[in-house]
Amino acid sequence: MIARWFWREWRSPSLLIVWLALSLAVACVLALGSISDRMEKGLSQQSREFMAGDRTLRSSREVPAEWIAQARKSGLTVGEQLSFATMTFAGDTPQLADVKAVDDRYPLYGTLETQPPGLKPQAGSVLLAPRLMALLNLKTGDTIDVGDATLRIAGEVIQEPDAGFNPFQMAPRLMMNMADVAKTGAVQPGSRVAWRYKFAGDAEQLANYEQWLLPKLGPEHRWIGLDQTTARWANPSNARSNSCCYPRC
Structure with missing residues (x-):
């Protein structure tokens, strides 16, 4: 009797609609989860390229060299990167x-766009940035004096993956x-x-290193993640021992 009742209810149009609705809901949830995962991976990759790391x-x-070795x-x-302003000739x-x-x-991530x-x-x-080329009336193959060094112009830098936006960067890029800085x-x-x-x-390598590094940071340091959150010094004693008059980045 129970079996006949179940079979009758199972074949009823109203229950069929309910089952179809549930199936559609489950399919939508699975699809949204898959799309969300792909979007998260895509955004994470874009963040890596934006930071070049x-x-x-x-x-x-x-x-300290110990930090890099660790x-x-x-x-x-x-x-490693080093940025500074200097006169060129x-x-x-x-x-x-x-x-x-x-x-x-x-x-480390992303593409440096150049010409060639x-x-x-x-x-x-x-x-050289195209603007610097134009200001100095230079072309690929010419030489340029950067401080005490004379260097050959290999081409133009069109786009850096980690250039970001700096409204205070008025001078053109070189x-x-x-190896040539000194x-x-x-x-x-x-x-x-x-x-x-x-x-x-x-993730595991980064987490282990971060745990080792953060207590050593001083007030002149910024540790930045993919979400652009910033960790500064975690040990108050570092703020006293490293409180030299160094400009902040």
Whole structure:
């Protein structure tokens, strides 16, 4: 009797509609979950490319070599950058440039767009923003004086993955290799510079290194994640021991 009642109810139009509605609801939830996962992964990848790394450590001075060694020991890939402003010369024509020196790993994520395509700052050469080229009336293959160094122009830098937006960056960009910074003589004790260290790795590697690093940060440091949240020094004693007059990034 129960079986006949169940079969009769199962075949009724009203119950069929309920089952169809439930099936549709479950399908929608699964589809939305899948779309949400894909969007989250896409946004995470875009954030990596925007930062050219999974994490960024900003500092107004070079960090201890131990910090970089520990990151690599943790399995992370580390890229180093140094930014500063200096005068450049084409013959007797001067022009202030915003210099960005990078190592051979740059960028860890994203693409550096150049003209000709596929260039990276190599030792002995530089990449110039088109505006700097125009201001100094230079072309690819010419040389430019950057401080005390004379470097060859390999091409133009069109777009950097981690350029961001800086309304105070008035001078045009010049990109060079970290290996040539010392030759310029532009970075001296007391110079206003900004160091940026980019880190790439999996979640566990990043978490382990972050746990090791945060207690060591001083007031001149900024530890930035993909969500653009910033961690500063976590140990109050560092604020006293590192409270030198260094400009903040």
